[in-house]
Amino acid sequence: MPKWAPLISLVLVIALMIVHAASASARAWVWKVLAGFGAIGVVVVVYFGLFFAPREAYMSDVGRIIYVHIPFVWMCMVGFTVNVVCAVGYLFKANWKLDALAEASAEVGIFFGACGVTMGSIWARPTWGVWWDWDPRLISTTVMLLVYVGYLAFRSFTEDPDRRAAWSAAGVILGYVTLPITWFSVQWWNSLHQRQSDSQTVDPAMRVGYLFSTVAFLALFFVFVFKRYEISRSRQSSALELPPLQAPAVKPEVSA
Amino acid sequence: MTSEARNRLIAIGAIVVAGAALAWIAFGSIGENLVYYWKPSEMLAQGTKAYGATVRLGGVVVPGSVSWNSEHTIVTFTVADTHKPDAAKVNVRSEQVPPQMFREGIGVVVEGSFAADQIFRSSRLMVNHSNEYRAPGDGGMPDDAWKKSLSQADEKS
Amino acid sequence: MKRFVFVAALWAGLAFADIAPVPPPAPAPAAVHPEGIENVPTGVIQGGWGYVYACYIVAIGGTIFYALSLFARRPRGSPGKSGPQS
Structure with missing residues (x-):
């Protein structure tokens, strides 16, 4: 894979996201393009990961798991970060769109995180020798995912939309603390999980693979969040009797 | 309000x-x-308090220290804080067949207990992979990895 | 739709641009200790494709499953149905 493939595709994907955000008329088709990007990208990743990429010197073929494990856990963290930005945004400027986007990104983040942890566990068996061990990284990741599952559970149990939005946002700001802890756990404490890799520790032929894979899954991440956002919006519009999604934007009044 | x-x-x-x-x-x-695991120096610093309790010990396998008893599936080796020759060391006796990645110089985490005879008896042996990913044969793999894991271990301590 | 096909094809072309026949992977090097101790175990994983396939199945199967769940939950009905406009 050419060295510039991840960067070029990242620029394309981000450009499309900006088009989506900036132009209401583009919203009908941009997600389809990104879904196509993602689908083809995943096919490329599978071909690259299983057949084209070099083996790892010691992990041999098992090292090929890197091309799916890293993108998934990264997308999980991206999802939770989008979520906390929306949560803070909602509390400062009550906007139901931000509430819907927070819910959507949390759910998509949980999806990517759960798959990523599952893959990590499978990867641990041949390399570490165990499926699971309670090291700081695995503890903090588990706590982080449970926090967000709790966040969604709280939202589904709370009837009043205003209370739900405000208190779930407040809770998830506190819950977001688990993300930096998860990220830095491998540096702060002795752990079984290795530290973050960087360009110095990864063969360029492998690095280009997981960076490209990350961009492909980023495109899918965007599509998932957008489609999940539409679901949240439609639920809001039936619960809040807001104007439907396609109507001209009227900022809904938030009742006390 | x-x-x-x-x-x-x-x-x-x-x-x-x-x-x-x-x-x-x-x-x-x-x-x-x-604390997820103690390094040999940290465990030895506990003195007699470390005896008997089930703990995890982590470090690097000292090159040349691994010996196998295939009849009783026992592997004995020495775990050190770092690759430095003067690093603190603890002798480990593990009854578990080690994972395939186990080799001299690699990071390991063993679960078990330390005793007054200065042997750490382990029932669970895990390999601590570094953050290195290299294609085989792209020049100096073992040497590079050694230096890297060395500097990483130093940095952590 | 045309735009979509065009951009998708362009992107696929980029990604495949230099995919060449796979050279046979070099055998794993025998680990040699820098200080010259011989007979160091190689510590290289043998096989393990089952784990690799399992992970790729989780990745792709999970993605398809989540996409289907989003499709199943998609908003239905005409826009006017969702209550009076405010």
């Missing part, structure tokens, strides 16, 4: 609490109470 002002107060409160919690975990002393 309007609901918007209330929400802003909630937000500021939550951010402050979250930031304080993070700072407390990052810069406070929680790390000393949250």
